[in-house]
Amino acid sequence: MSPETVVAVIVDIVDSRGLSDRDEAQGEIERAFEGTPGVEPVDPLRATVGDEFQVIYATLSDALVATTSAILALPSGVELRFGLGCGEVRSVGSRTAGPVQDGPGWWSAREAIEEAHRREDGRSPFLRSWYVSADDRGGIEERVVNAYFLSRDHIVARMTARARRVTLGLLRGDTQTQIAEAEGVTPSAISQSVQKSGAIAVVEGLRALSPGGR
Numbered sequence: 001m002s003p004e005t006v007v008a009v010i011v012d013i014v015d016s017r018g019l020s021d022r023d024e025a026q027g028e029i030e031r032a033f034e035g036t037p038g039v040e041p042v043d044p045l046r047a048t049v050g051d052e053f054q055v056i057y058a059t060l061s062d063a064l065v066a067t068t069s070a071i072l073a074l075p076s077g078v079e080l081r082f083g084l085g086c087g088e089v090r091s092v093g094s095r096t097a098g099p100v101q102d103g104p105g106w107w108s109a110r111e112a113i114e115e116a117h118r119r120e121d122g123r124s125p126f127l128r129s130w131y132v133s134a135d136d137r138g139g140i141e142e143r144v145v146n147a148y149f150l151s152r153d154h155i156v157a158r159m160t161a162r163a164r165r166v167t168l169g170l171l172r173g174d175t176q177t178q179i180a181e182a183e184g185v186t187p188s189a190i191s192q193s194v195q196k197s198g199a200i201a202v203v204e205g206l207r208a209l210s211p212g213g214r
Contacts (some may be wrong), residue, residue: 083113088133
């Protein structure tokens with residue numbers, strides 16, 4: 001991979017040692033990322049060391065949609081932490097599993113996930129995500145994205161399993177009627193869930209951060 005500005009994402013499993021079936025959890029994580037609506041990674045999700053994964057997206061918008069979709073798709077008991085880093089990524093060698101990558105994108109992603117963990121251990125125990133831009137440290141983009149993460153992660157942490165499925169359906173473009181049919185409930189029940197759970201804030205926040213308002 002020649003140097004190019006992308007969004008590198010480091011993913012780790014929260015409290016991986018407490019999982020009853022680590023192999024099954026890894027499969028769930030891989031399926032959650034495969035189901036991202038309308039997004040194709042530049043470099044697909046791959047397990048690295050211990051409980052970490054890495055994936056690269058062409059744009060910040062793609063990375064935001066993918067991480068949001070993943071946390072909504074995961075089953076209860078499996079949680080992820082994300083560090084998103086915008087910057088150049090380059091190949092510096094190879095190995096059996098693929099190229100060895102380095103660069104400001106990955107350095108920023110590592111800094112971001114460490115900051116997410118630090119804040120999680122502090123005043124924001126619900127927080128699971130952070131963003132660092134190698135080219136605009138402390139700039140408006142960083143601040144806006146991280147403000148969204150603080151809101152998104154707080155809302156999603158309080159959602160029921162059904163509310164997460166409903167939100168994921170909205171993110172994928174399903175109508176409330178289609179979601180109601182899939183859930184076996186009335187459209188009115190889905191409408192109430194959408195209003196009470198914060199689903200609209202999560203989905204519309206993504207659209208507001210996407211080029212053209214997505």
